Amino acid sequence: MNAYNIAVIPGDGIGKEVVPAALRCLEAVADIHGGLKWNWTFFPWNCEYYLQHGEMMPEDGISTLKQFDQIFLGAVGMPELVPDHISLWGLLVRIRRECEQSINVRPAKLLRGLDSPLRNPEPFDFVVVRENSEGEYSQAGGAIHSGEDELVVQNAIFTRRQTAKAMKYAFELAAERRQSVVSATKSNGIVHSMPFWDRVFEEVGAAYPDAAARSVHIDALCAYLVMRPQQFDVIVASNLFGDILTDLGGAIMGSIGIAPAANLNVERKYPSMFEPVHGSAPDIAGKGIANPIGQIWTAKQMLDFMGYPELGELVLGAIEDSLSAGVKTGDLGGTATTEEAASDILARIYQRGK
Amino acid sequence: MNAYNIAVIPGDGIGKEVVPAALRCLEAVADIHGGLKWNWTFFPWNCEYYLQHGEMMPEDGISTLKQFDQIFLGAVGMPELVPDHISLWGLLVRIRRECEQSINVRPAKLLRGLDSPLRNPEPFDFVVVRENSEGEYSQAGGAIHSGEDELVVQNAIFTRRQTAKAMKYAFELAAERRQSVVSATKSNGIVHSMPFWDRVFEEVGAAYPDAAARSVHIDALCAYLVMRPQQFDVIVASNLFGDILTDLGGAIMGSIGIAPAANLNVERKYPSMFEPVHGSAPDIAGKGIANPIGQIWTAKQMLDFMGYPELGELVLGAIEDSLSAGVKTGDLGGTATTEEAASDILARIYQRGK
Numbered sequence A, B: 001m002n003a004y005n006i007a008v009i010p011g012d013g014i015g016k017e018v019v020p021a022a023l024r025c026l027e028a029v030a031d032i033h034g035g036l037k038w039n040w041t042f043f044p045w046n047c048e049y050y051l052q053h054g055e056m057m058p059e060d061g062i063s064t065l066k067q068f069d070q071i072f073l074g075a076v077g078m079p080e081l082v083p084d085h086i087s088l089w090g091l092l093v094r095i096r097r098e099c100e101q102s103i104n105v106r107p108a109k110l111l112r113g114l115d116s117p118l119r120n121p122e123p124f125d126f127v128v129v130r131e132n133s134e135g136e137y138s139q140a141g142g143a144i145h146s147g148e149d150e151l152v153v154q155n156a157i158f159t160r161r162q163t164a165k166a167m168k169y170a171f172e173l174a175a176e177r178r179q180s181v182v183s184a185t186k187s188n189g190i191v192h193s194m195p196f197w198d199r200v201f202e203e204v205g206a207a208y209p210d211a212a213a214r215s216v217h218i219d220a221l222c223a224y225l226v227m228r229p230q231q232f233d234v235i236v237a238s239n240l241f242g243d244i245l246t247d248l249g250g251a252i253m254g255s256i257g258i259a260p261a262a263n264l265n266v267e268r269k270y271p272s273m274f275e276p277v278h279g280s281a282p283d284i285a286g287k288g289i290a291n292p293i294g295q296i297w298t299a300k301q302m303l304d305f306m307g308y309p310e311l312g313e314l315v316l317g318a319i320e321d322s323l324s325a326g327v328k329t330g331d332l333g334g335t336a337t338t339e340e341a342a343s344d345i346l347a348r349i350y351q352r353g354k
């Protein structure tokens, strides 16, 4: 029996609704597998916790998390209660950095049973490899002067180490897929960091002669994701560009509510963190109508990373079976509740697992 | 008779093909108007010029341009010949900055006669007001260390003056439209410049109580442009975010090749510059198949800005008539050449002008 200790942080808003749904699916695959056991430990770290304690997690929060095998997170943020940059940098971004989850892997594909908002999409299936630890998301910067003369500097900081690491990961991933890597750049407008990014991409790419590699400016790339997403296999992007591309990936799949993500510590020195692309969605929180698929597909990514790809496939297959049967939450044009959608997927996991 | 002196820079690639097409349309509306005359002065500043002269324009280039009423530009860039950041910062970005064209106005709407790649788009009609002079496009920054340890800093610089100017322009524009302004932000991830951006947006918005104002993170905003573009009226965005949103705007209209843009010196102290969203498209340059609509629609924006909105309407109406008649270049799924598409629009301008 392989037992895994998982830190579970439901977080805010719909995170609290979709995490339990995904845990039920993870229990189901453990059941089916027979030799796999989950030990969940729940952490109530979120914006309410912040209002009570003045911080998003206790002082030893990170060292506590580092003792777990993996972290399973819902969503963070309640901008009406706590400014986003406090809640997110105090929890989500902080865990990403302190657990050195320097690569964020975010697949997008046209699922069976789903209508894309695109008119006639050819089946697409790409993965965005997002540098997850630096770049445009930097605490370096500040203001000078006030009033009319106020001026703010924001530093984006790119290191060769992290840039090359994300790119290598992208090329390795492409080698298991269709051997194509596109680098998201903007070196025509952003003249220090992006020409550097292009240069590292060329250098890293040289070690992978079997892969087709090219750079595309982020503006055009966003347009291409709408016009011909089937063109793409692996896309490697900076922190900001990866963020933008993956919400767009969610949109062309049919809903941001289904897009999954994995914050990987590829060295497996610290736990990785699995949290979907979507946020806490305060507007629909508490209504029981959130789409659980983003969180459940994210559970599949955890299974893949932990060495159970066949269980991962089972989960994704069940999601597609359920969508094909027309079980859809409101964001996908259906009427199913979170509970109905999750229970249907759960039943189909057992069906497939028989 | 009102005579206008226009500096024409066809630039590189398809710029040289679509600019003449648009000038014919501008001649046609002058004809129809009767009291309007264009004096074109052509400047051969482009990447070939750079290869011959070692610079994108002569030393007195900017002061020469400042003597004109407006600048009409095609596209710049031939990355195979000259690195993009040299060609673009030596010409396009330089003119934007030195002529203080601090606002870039970029409309997107579902044209009559066009199929959007979106499945069932409700008619949409929004304008992106892009801060055009600072922000993420900054020459401040540099590298330290080399090899494994190389680290690059890129500064984004935001001033209250330019930020507030773009936002005021957005609110004034919304007052003539549907009184809704969305600000593109990313203050949950970019913690110095974007919280500042949000704060200025709130302050500027307070002076426009009749407008509905809200901030949306750029990742979600890109997704919404795909899922419900009809929601948007005016979007105000930083230099980079505006760049991304407007290529995406082109994509949902049906082609980046039709998206127009106006780089405005709102004070009318220096000439404004009219150049479409698309670039020089080296891959299709010289084949005579580029879509002239982006450049022709850009000519409409010049007419609007110069105080001839009825002529502008005439041009856009003719574009829509032509598309509705099925005259489309390859990017729109048709077979028309640049010449055929332009001639058809020209004929329809005369028809409408009768």
Ligand SMILES: CC(C)[C@H](C(=O)O)[C@@H](O)C(=O)O
Binding pocket: A188, A189, A219, B088, B093, B243, B277, B279
């Ligand atoms: C070519 C590039 C510098 C430019 C920009 O990003 O401003 C272009 O993409 C545009 O949108 O006009």
Ligand SMILES: CC(C)[C@H](C(=O)O)[C@@H](O)C(=O)O
Binding pocket: A088, A093, A243, A276, A277, A279, B188, B189, B219
């Ligand atoms: C909430 C925010 C800081 C975060 C990000 O931009 O990284 C989110 O959008 C995401 O994509 O995980």
